[in-house]
Amino acid sequence: MIRNATVTDVPAIHTMIRELAEYEKEPEAAVATVEQLQDALFGEHPAVFGLVAADDTTGETVGFALWFRNFSTWRGTHGVYLEDLYVRPEARGGGHGKALLTELARICVERGYSRMEWSVLDWNAPSIGFYKSLGAIPMDGWTVYRLTDEALTALGS
Numbered sequence: 001m002i003r004n005a006t007v008t009d010v011p012a013i014h015t016m017i018r019e020l021a022e023y024e025k026e027p028e029a030a031v032a033t034v035e036q037l038q039d040a041l042f043g044e045h046p047a048v049f050g051l052v053a054a055d056d057t058t059g060e061t062v063g064f065a066l067w068f069r070n071f072s073t074w075r076g077t078h079g080v081y082l083e084d085l086y087v088r089p090e091a092r093g094g095g096h097g098k099a100l101l102t103e104l105a106r107i108c109v110e111r112g113y114s115r116m117e118w119s120v121l122d123w124n125a126p127s128i129g130f131y132k133s134l135g136a137i138p139m140d141g142w143t144v145y146r147l148t149d150e151a152l153t154a155l156g157s
Helices: 007-023 034-042 096-111 125-133 149-156
Strands: 002-004 049-054 061-072 077-087
Touching: 002 096, 007 034, 007 049, 007 061, 007 077, 049 096, 061 096, 077 096
Parallel strands: none
Antiparallel strands: 002 049, 049 061, 061 077
């Protein structure tokens, strides 16, 4: 079962973000708090949107997708950037990841968004294989750049 995240899902989403950071070998980088996530998702000006996957039998939250709108100047339409997609290891293979992506694709189609994008670590072969099986293509030739912490502060000061 896939549904929109609610404010009561935020603690579980936070826990799964920590699990994802462990899986991606960067647990110290996941510093977001429950309060920050709650504000981003459900505050006065929500900037992020969420879907959760629940186990059909137990109703337990077993996965999530957090996303936000972006814009393509080339296509002249909005799109979706999928910030995080995560399904707990014990629930993998049950169709939850595909269901989350299917719902997000449905949102794109319904709203006239022209693309959905996300990043995946080069070494994450299981995820890469899964994404390719859905028809996703890697954007070879593009490199992600990021400014954070001191470099961001120095540039912005």
